[in-house]
Amino acid sequence: MWSHLHPGSSPIDWCEENYTFSPHIAEFINTMSNFLFFIMPPFLMYLHRDYARHCGQGIHFIWLLLMVVGACSAYFHATLSLLGQLLDELAILWVVMACFWLWYPESALPARWKGQPSGRRKFSNIFIVFAFVVSFMGFIQPAVNAFCLMLLLFPSLLLLGLQLKIEKDVRVVNLGQRSIGVIGMALTAWFNDRFLCSYWSGVGFPYLHAVWHILIFIASYTAIVLFAYSDVVNHMPDKLPILKYFPLNCYQLGIPYVAVTDRGEQIQKTRNNNLSQPLISL
16 A cells, blocks of 8 residues: 555656656646646635525535645646545546536436436435545556546536537637637647657657646636536526626636626616616607
């Protein structure tokens, strides 16, 4: 067991040359490229404080899990230990499972669970059981983790695509399309670093796994924003979700987040604004 803690005990070694920048950090660039996982989640918690007040604190737990992913990834790339690899993969698994548990749409439930008062919550508990089973199996056979993570990519993209198909807000659809595009770019970087390392080393840029870290964080947090938005649309008819951007809401190139208001309050505010408009007689 203690051998799993030793540097270099992982069978995976990414394209970046080891101990080039520091005698204490195996893959320096890959380690440092996790910075977004530490910087962004606290700010995203701040932006989603209104969402948490209306819809529950679960979204803050997701942002915290992203920080755990960053910490585990940094530990893995700094040491290339087998324990670091397992923690890195399991942290990603738990983020995906937590998102499914929180926001899996009722419309996608199997027929036997639909219409039941607590059917959605009971079905969602399957994801937590799955996460525990895979976590246990991962320590016995580490290859299970990578297989399950790749497998989970397909239902995640399918659910996102189904939500975008029925969404009418153009800003939400645009964000979803960009998120899927960034996922494609991230996967391209991952595969190039993993399987075309000799080429990228030859051109002097063996750092595509660091690019993967940056791109997959952007894709992940925007997908989380979209799933959080869709959950309000699908399951909270008394709430009105609004996709906004920081710092300038008029542009769609900032940091997206979801604001939530009570639908009744919004209707009343609209009526008051209409009543305050001066009448123009012809």
